[in-house]
Amino acid sequence: MSRGLLIVFAGASGVGKGTMMKRMLSENVNCRLSISATTRLPREGEQNGREYYFVTREEFQNLIEQNGFLEYAEYVGNFYGTPKKPVFDMLDQGIDVFLEIELKGFLQIKEACPECVSIFVVPPSFEELQLRLQGRGTESAEVIAERLMTAQREMEHQHLFDYVVVNDDVDRAAKEVLSIIAKIKSKEIK
Ligand code: 5GP
DSSP: OOOOOEEEEEEOTTSSHHHHHHHHHHHOTTEEEOOEEESSOOOTTOOBTTTEEEOOHHHHHHHHHTTOEEEEEEETTEEEEEEHHHHHHHHHTTOEEEEEOOHHHHHHHHHHOTTOEEEEEEOSOHHHHHHHHHHHOOSOHHHHHHHHHHHHHHHTTGGGSSEEEEOSSHHHHHHHHHHHHHHHHTTSOO
16 A cells, blocks of 8 residues: 655635535545644634644643654744644555645745645735635634735745646636546556
């Protein structure tokens, strides 16, 4: 059995990564999403252990000290990190693992696991992203402004990723990502 593929799935906040991910997971049984730990408070409808492990700053700090993260980063005032062991366990079992992470985390993964495949999702336009973030209504105007500034900065680094996918339509974009993964696995492309 071959080792699973580690796939970094990044893109601006509000670009629709979460919805794309749900489609991809439902269509490809050999893929899982790594569940991150975060110090951010849960949004309405989010459950501990499903979207994230919601932890205190102290618990997050302890995990850092125990070398429990594959990567971690601060993003708009909160910490986010990928627990190391579950990811390695899944890869060893031949399962492909998605990491839905931001840019600083990706740069750490690229360094630690250069064999990873990286995909960056972009919106059809920056205006569209602004509308989506405002329409979501889950963040204050101040946080939205900060997330948009971070998005702009992240989008300037999209050339560092192996693939860039435009989320103009969730079904189409999710299919494109799955097709990239299938081609890599059949060694048609890197
Ligand atoms: P949100 O607060 O919208 O759920 O996530 C904010 C940003 O943090 C998103 O870009 C998301 O992909 C990223 N993120 C989520 N989990 C992790 C993680 O474990 N590590 C890093 N570096 N970023 C993460």
